[in-house]
Amino acid sequence: MKWRIVAHGAALVVTIAVASTAVAPNLGAKGVRPTAAGGSALAVLQTIRVENERPNGYQRSLFEHWRDIDGDGCDSRDQVLKRDSITRAQVDPISCDVVAGDWVSPYDGARFSDPSDIDIDHVVALKEAWDSGAWAWSSATRKAYANDTSDRRTLAAVTDRVNQQKSDKDPSNWLPPLKSYICTYIGNWVAVKARWELSMDRSEWGRIKNLLTSSCSGLTIAASSDAPLMGVMVTVPPTTPITTPTTSPTTRTPAVTSPTTTTKAPSSDTTPATSPATTPSGVATVYPGAWCKPEGATGVAASGKSYVCAKTNASGTPYLDGRARWRQG
Template sequence: MPQHAVRRTARLRRLVASAVAPALLALLVLVQAPAAAAYPPDLPSKAVAQAELDALPVRAEGASAPYDRDLFPHWITVDGCTTRETVLQRDGDGVEVGSDCYPTTGSWYSEYDGETRTAPADIAIDHVVALAEAWYSGASEWTTARRQDFANDLTGPQLIAVTAEVNSSKSDKDPAEWVPPLASKRCAYAKMWIHTKARWDLTVDSAEKSALQPLLDGCSY
């Protein structure tokens, strides 16, 4: 091969290598990087949530006995951690725990009000569908074991770490009475509420369903 052709081929190889190497490196990082955890877990799409909302039985709230929070045993301990401690680890950033599983460091962003806290004592674990709400929407007919499962549900979007203040303001209100102060979080909140009620075969009352529909309409996906 002529010398000038050899030099041209070498230059071409260097150019290709300089162009391809960054792309290969980016691909390698992408492959090696851990996938972000779903947050909150099992959040449905708009279409799924709409189908679930349409299928939820509409019924006035009621129960054959008065509500008592002790009828929903929580927080239970699994593998050395309580459900509360598990959610604190799941929902926080840079969380480190002691031998008792309680966080010693970390920060928590509250999806309802946009506030961040660094002390776990300032964080509440909200039952998206409050225990009292569940009681009057069908849970009064459940066994204690099923109510315990509901109160400690880590599989669906029923538990979320938020500031104690916003959790107190929400209390046991349904979406006809309360929505997150952050308008950008109301779509996700509606999906969480609907999916939880659908997963647990709970009912909605007419005002609740009417409030949920425009929240869901505001979702882009």
């Protein structure tokens, strides 16, 4: 983040590396998060974290996909083929393999009757999900995401060639060739990212905002069902400094305005540090980087270092998600 500081008439530009935190919440016994609110797509976009991606370590095998996770005998690929066929799909009664149907690819409008011509697309590709926060998920959560048929916006039956062109690109680099579907696609993308609490990078968020304030203005999206997130919070080392040009001369005014994020009320998705244990001397034992309450509380980590519960880092920069966490005082 850049700050423009005016001193004796000279403008000094200071670049600060901001630590980011990717979160896959620990959600307790039920293993679900509150339903993502529907409504204005632009309003939902404002709740999504904006941070640099973590493009290391991805392997497709980390997402166990095309599995029967609901126990009905049909894997998720066949379930989507059955769901998206505009006529009743023909299904092998023994293997549950879909052998024929009628599909219209929403990405390009092409029609097919042979399922071998169809790819089942993860609207937010597995690698994109990994880079945006799924790297911190448990294997169970990644499996749930890869086979998510509980919300039809996660998976779509599309033309194989077009899906290969899309690959793992986000909307800043790829949009469906069928222009009449672009706004629906953007709404689905926002819904999936919000539902699974995945972040966006600046170019992705900016492109989507531009569309939602122009050709897709007024777009609304339906509320989503609960996503089975079952991970833990992981703190990421400081990211590469962001050096977007500034246009404001105001003293200590951020040159980059991050999207407004909604501060979530404490709930079952907080980490154990929300209610810190105490040592025999009565001093709270805390977990550095974990969410906390109330703001201003103090404690000591296992290392013996003192920490404070704050919504800003040590440099005074607010955390993007608006939540307080334990940091060194």
